[in-house]
Amino acid sequence: MFQVIGGRSVQAARVLAPRSAVLVEAVRGRKSRTDPVAKSKVGRIKVPPPVDPVEMVVLKERYGEYQMIMRALRWQKVYAVLEFKEEMLRKKYEEDTGSLAEERARQEAQEHRVLMDLNHLENQRILKLTRTRAARNCQRKEKEILKLQEDVKNFITLENLDQRIEEALDNPQNYNFAIDKQGKVVKQTMLQ
Amino acid sequence: MVQLSSLLLKKYHGGYVILRFALAGHKQANRPFYRIVAAYNKRARDGKYLEQLGSYDPLPNICNEKLVSLNFDRIKYWIGCGAHTTKPVAKLLGLAGFFPLHPMTITDAERQRAQTELTATGTEDGLLEGRKEAEV
Numbered sequence: 001m002f003q004v005i006g007g008r009s010v011q012a013a014r015v016l017a018p019r020s021a022v023l024v025e026a027v028r029g030r031k032s033r034t035d036p037v038a039k040s041k042v043g044r045i046k047v048p049p050p051v052d053p054v055e056m057v058v059l060k061e062r063y064g065e066y067q068m069i070m071r072a073l074r075w076q077k078v079y080a081v082l083e084f085k086e087e088m089l090r091k092k093y094e095e096d097t098g099s100l101a102e103e104r105a106r107q108e109a110q111e112h113r114v115l116m117d118l119n120h121l122e123n124q125r126i127l128k129l130t131r132t133r134a135a136r137n138c139q140r141k142e143k144e145i146l147k148l149q150e151d152v153k154n155f156i157t158l159e160n161l162d163q164r165i166e167e168a169l170d171n172p173q174n175y176n177f178a179i180d181k182q183g184k185v186v187k188q189t190m191l192q
Numbered sequence: 193m194v195q196l197s198s199l200l201l202k203k204y205h206g207g208y209v210i211l212r213f214a215l216a217g218h219k220q221a222n223r224p225f226y227r228i229v230a231a232y233n234k235r236a237r238d239g240k241y242l243e244q245l246g247s248y249d250p251l252p253n254i255c256n257e258k259l260v261s262l263n264f265d266r267i268k269y270w271i272g273c274g275a276h277t278t279k280p281v282a283k284l285l286g287l288a289g290f291f292p293l294h295p296m297t298i299t300d301a302e303r304q305r306a307q308t309e310l311t312a313t314g315t316e317d318g319l320l321e322g323r324k325e326a327e328v
Binding site: 058062074078080 | 268269271272273274291292294295298299
């Protein structure tokens with residue numbers, strides 16, 4: 001018996017420590033084939049419960065009726081479920097391809113067309129605005145380019161370098177000035 | 193979200209759906225509470241079920257009532273899909289009026305009535321005998 005426990009305890013442990021949250025009861029039938037009968041059960045003869053023939057006849061009749069009614073109910077339920085499913089399918093079919101569905105589809109197409117037209121108009125308007133804005137930018141850019149081209153003449157390049165240095169040294173510029181609180185500017189200073 | 197249960201979906205060969213009681217895991221000793229459940233036959237009693245169709249509290253409450261709840265609409269659906277029932281569920285539904293009354297309910301009631309009559313007559317006879325003996 002104790003040897004058996006060693007073999008069965010693994011199963012019991014596996015059963016008693018399951019991964020699920022539910023605890024299963026202890027393992028049933030702890031005895032193995034080779035274990036002897038317990039002392040208290042040595043002379044025991046298992047006898048089925050006594051059957052009353054009168055009651056049995058009545059019971060058989062009742063069972064027959066019961067099973068007949070149950071069979072009929074089952075079939076009724078099966079048909080009911082099938083009908084229900086059919087109805088659901090028919091409803092879906094109606095929704096998808098019925099007369100109401102066509103009406104709705106037409107209305108939706110109309111709405112779609114109207115919205116698309118509005119969208120088209122909006123796009124055109126915005127296109128015009130962008131075009132004008134682009135033209136204005138172009139003009140501005142052109143003016144800037146012209147100004148630059150004129151400025152180019154005044155740039156100092158490697159060839160002009162010596163000439164411009166000499167010019168700068170010959171003509172000293174005096175940027176100093178004085179200003180009083182009344183706002184009078186005086187450009188004449190100590191520097192030559 | 194990946195449905196991990198799809199990896200654990202067992203393919204039952206020749207399995208069928210059954211309506212039965214499952215112990216609701218309240219983790220309290222000596223206080224059972226059953227759920228009436230539609231599950232595959234081979235699943236553990238308290239394991240994963242397809243749908244819960246009601247509940248049954250076996251212990252009577254303050255007003256001495258045993259409370260039962262049943263979702264008849266879904267029960268009809270499952271029976272229409274070919275689900276079986278266990279004996280206690282069939283008896284309960286018979287008492288509720290959804291099924292015809294189970295024959296064992298009637299026979300058990302008759303037996304109990306016979307028993308109570310026996311004991312009543314037995315006690316009466318015993319009392320009478322006792323009085324006769326006393327007189328004698």
